[in-house]
Amino acid sequence: MTKSSFKRIDGRKSNELRPITAKVGIIPNADGSALFAFGNTIAIAAVYGPRQLHPQHKQNPTKAFLRCNYDLMSFSVSERKKPGPNRRAQEISKVTEWALAPVLDLDSFPGTVIDVQIYILQADAGTRTAGINAASMALAHAGIPMKDLVCSVAAGKQDKELIVDLTKEEEDFKEGEGATDFAIAKVANSDEYTLLQLDGKIQPNIVSDVLELVNGACKEIYEAQKKALKEVVKK
């Protein structure tokens, strides 16, 4: 699947992640919070809730409502981003909800809302996946019952080479088949997927190779998440 001869722009191997930073408990006001970074991409997340949902007519009497809000800080990208969620951010907020909800025990908190706030401090591709990793840790930190953590990473292609955790420079690759960005999230300890989002060009018959690559990367992400969560418990 991956040739060892292939060198990436930053010298990584095809299946090599950027250095991971994972911290839990970074925002004292929040019920749960975390930071997750893939190299230069830094995401922070805070969880508030379960708490009363207002207005009342939005409440679901059978389960909690998971409400995610993802956004880039205005200075996190080269050209200043106008503050406030645009359509891209709204879409990412939604796919983040869909990526996280399947592992949460929402049925135990009817009528409430669990708010997950995700902000990107510094962007170098992979912001939605870093955000999901941070949010997953923050939810665990908040003590929301979860059947497992969610781990997320983007896989992709540079021309025909499969690679994991792309930088912005790799995402902008134009030669051959160009770059493909395939953001995936999975349940940490089973081969079950909760986020699939792709832009680019990828053959249906190599998708299973991509999943394998992502499974390997997610093991490392999971270990980093677990370690950070354990550290905060020790304190």
Next chain:
Amino acid sequence: MAMEITNLSKDNLKKMFKEGKRFDGRSLLDFREIEISSNVSNKAEGSARVKLGKTEVVVGIKLGVGEPYPDSPDKGNLTVSADLLPLASPRFELGPPDFPAIELPRLVDRLIRHSDIIDLGKLVIKEGEKVWTVYIDVYPINDDGGLIDASAIGALVALRGAIIPELDENGKVDYDKKSKKKFPLNEDSIPISLSFFKLGDSIILDPTREEEEACDARITYGISKVGKEYMINSCQKNGEIILTTEEINHMMKAIPEKYDSIMGKLKKYI
């Protein structure tokens, strides 16, 4: 407001899908009849009407002169929008777009853009200063499910029949002057959308409204074919569910055959 689907019909559908059956007699991965007409609005630079069973959408293309984006001075611009008109369904309401109204054009945009069907490099009037902006606008006329796939077909057919309007001596667009300039398309790449829906353990294609409402999730793929190679150009999972490796592989297997069968139905229109 329209009624939401009852648990009873949801359970019924789940049972039927499990047995591989549907109310209208189709098998799980069958599409409904596709009916297409092009040039449905003569002021548009390209247009099409698509019927997918009882679902109907109209797609129109307008071109305008604009400035290129700073990061692509040598390319024209593409903008896809959709307006989920209250005309088309009791579920749609006037007002600011809700999430489905934001998602639909984004999905159509991505499958068109990443398939490279539009040769944006040929839509430059003066590099770095003036380019054509291509507006693809989608209007559902009747929503009976499968709006995304129908909209993608509409965009494709409208593009294949589109023209570039003439410019007058001052560089202004003369929309009234008849133009025969063909829109720059990459003939090798024909993108369509395949939206799989999941209910229980079953996966179906092209749901009716009722089926769509019963389903727990949607996974939309933008697919094109380059030579003999099938390409996924975009993908998005919608819904709070888990997908297993098996289910993903099942969809990957179905994609080539489904692509070819839909292309067979579209051939005479494009």
